[in-house]
Amino acid sequence: MKKTLIIILISCNLVSYSQEIILSENVKKYYQLREDINQLIIKSNDTQDAIPEVIEKYEYLFKVSDKDESKEFWSYANFLARSGNLQKAVEYYEKAIRLKKKTADDFDSYYIKNKLFEKDTILYNQKKKEFYKIPVTYTATELELLFEVKQLLAADQLARYYHDDYLQYINCSKNILEYVDSITMIKWVKLIEKYPEYSNPLEIDSWAAAIISRHIFTPYPEFWLTYFEQKEREELINGYGYPKGYARTFDRCTIKSGKEKYSYYGEWDDDGKAANPDKELINKRRANLGLAPLEEKKSSPYEFFITY
Numbered sequence: 001m002k003k004t005l006i007i008i009l010i011s012c013n014l015v016s017y018s019q020e021i022i023l024s025e026n027v028k029k030y031y032q033l034r035e036d037i038n039q040l041i042i043k044s045n046d047t048q049d050a051i052p053e054v055i056e057k058y059e060y061l062f063k064v065s066d067k068d069e070s071k072e073f074w075s076y077a078n079f080l081a082r083s084g085n086l087q088k089a090v091e092y093y094e095k096a097i098r099l100k101k102k103t104a105d106d107f108d109s110y111y112i113k114n115k116l117f118e119k120d121t122i123l124y125n126q127k128k129k130e131f132y133k134i135p136v137t138y139t140a141t142e143l144e145l146l147f148e149v150k151q152l153l154a155a156d157q158l159a160r161y162y163h164d165d166y167l168q169y170i171n172c173s174k175n176i177l178e179y180v181d182s183i184t185m186i187k188w189v190k191l192i193e194k195y196p197e198y199s200n201p202l203e204i205d206s207w208a209a210a211i212i213s214r215h216i217f218t219p220y221p222e223f224w225l226t227y228f229e230q231k232e233r234e235e236l237i238n239g240y241g242y243p244k245g246y247a248r249t250f251d252r253c254t255i256k257s258g259k260e261k262y263s264y265y266g267e268w269d270d271d272g273k274a275a276n277p278d279k280e281l282i283n284k285r286r287a288n289l290g291l292a293p294l295e296e297k298k299s300s301p302y303e304f305f306i307t308y
Contacts, residue, residue, distance in 0.1 A: 021288055027239045028290035033061055035244070041075070044082075054079050067239065070099045074106070081116035089116070090127045097134055104131035145195055145204050152187060153208040155180055156215055185216060185223055192227060199231050221253035229253075236289075243289040266294050 023031070037057045044050040058076045062069055077092035096102045108128055117124035138146065159180035163170040191201040202209040217224045229250065235241040247265035254260035255274045262276035263269035265285055269276070276282050283293040292298075 020285065021233060021237065023237060023243075023288060023290055027237070030065070030239050031243050031290050033057070033064075034242075037061065044079070048082070051079055051083050055083060070096065071101055073099070074102050078112075078116065081112070084119075086117060086120055086123055090123065093127070094131065094134070097131055097136075100136060100138075103136065104128065104134065107131050141195075142204060145191070145198075145201055148187075148191060149202055149205050149208050152184055152202070152212060153205070156184060156212055160215070181216060181220070184212065185220065188212075188216070189227065199235065200228070217249070217253070221256040224249060224253045225257060225259070243291055247286070247289060247291065265289065265291070266297065267291075 037054065040050050040054045040057060044054055055076070058072060058079070061072070062076075073092045073096040077089045077096065080086075080089035080092065093102075093107055097104060097107070108131075113121070113124055113128075159176050162176055163173045188202070192198075195201040198204070200209060202212055232241055232246055232249075236243060236246050244267060248267035251260075251263045251265055251268035252270075254264060255262075255268070255270055261274065262278075263274050263282070264276070266276060266279075266282040279294055286293060
């Protein structure tokens with residue numbers, strides 16, 4: 001497995017990430033608005049009082065943003081439904097499905113039916129029937145990529161649950177995982193080369209992207225540093241990233257790979273074992289990303305990152 005990984009990594013030039021990232025003030029303001037929404041969403045898990053403000057922030061985001069915010073339509077629709085505005089909610093569920101951000105299967109869920117539409121099951125059943133009739137069309141290239149990504153996900157899942165069906169091979173699980181992971185990385189690199197129009201070709205299937213990224217980036221941090229750091233850096237600078245997520249993944253990957261002794265941004269420090277003693281420098285770097293200083297840094301049990 002280690003030999004395979006080394007071959008993958010030396011097959012291309014390693015990215016230099018020594019240049020400091022300094023975001024423009026406009027980009028920082030945009031990310032702050034997104035972070036305000038994230039914090040309100042977290043707050044809404046504990047109190048219904050935050051829901052009107054979440055909706056208001058989303059509507060402001062849609063109004064002022066010059067980016068495609070359609071990936072947020074589903075979440076926005078959920079909050080509209082939680083507020084009782086079911087008619088407007090179904091409009092945005094439909095928009096998300098037509099834009100291929102979600103599917104009718106996503107609408108056909110226990111949570112939406114029995115929690116959000118509990119008071120109007122007639123509307124829910126009517127819309128569910130309509131949503132399943134919406135044609136989901138893909139180009140030939142998209143279909144080919146989607147098929148290849150689903151194959152990667154199937155292999156990933158088979159490797160991780162193989163011993164559930166074949167208990168006699170439970171001692172082989174580690175070897176099976178390492179073998180499948182090595183193949184996944186090789187195929188992932190080929191997809192990057194084959195579909196250069198995608199910053200990450202796995203994102204054609206959001207579930208596959210989340211699962212495979214977690215399973216690969218966590219044990220193989222060099223893979224993220226080699227193939228994704230530069231892309232995510234550029235997206236971050238241009239307002240298409242997530243500063244906190246980038247900083248945390250960067251910290252973890254550079255520390256776990258041995259490229260940095262201390263936390264670079266203070267988002268991940270291996271439970272204090274890699275805490276950077278130069279807090280002034282860390283706060284300067286955090287300010288350049290629009291992140292709050294260390295002394296104001298907050299964590300939440302509701303936050304989720306693909307790497308651990």
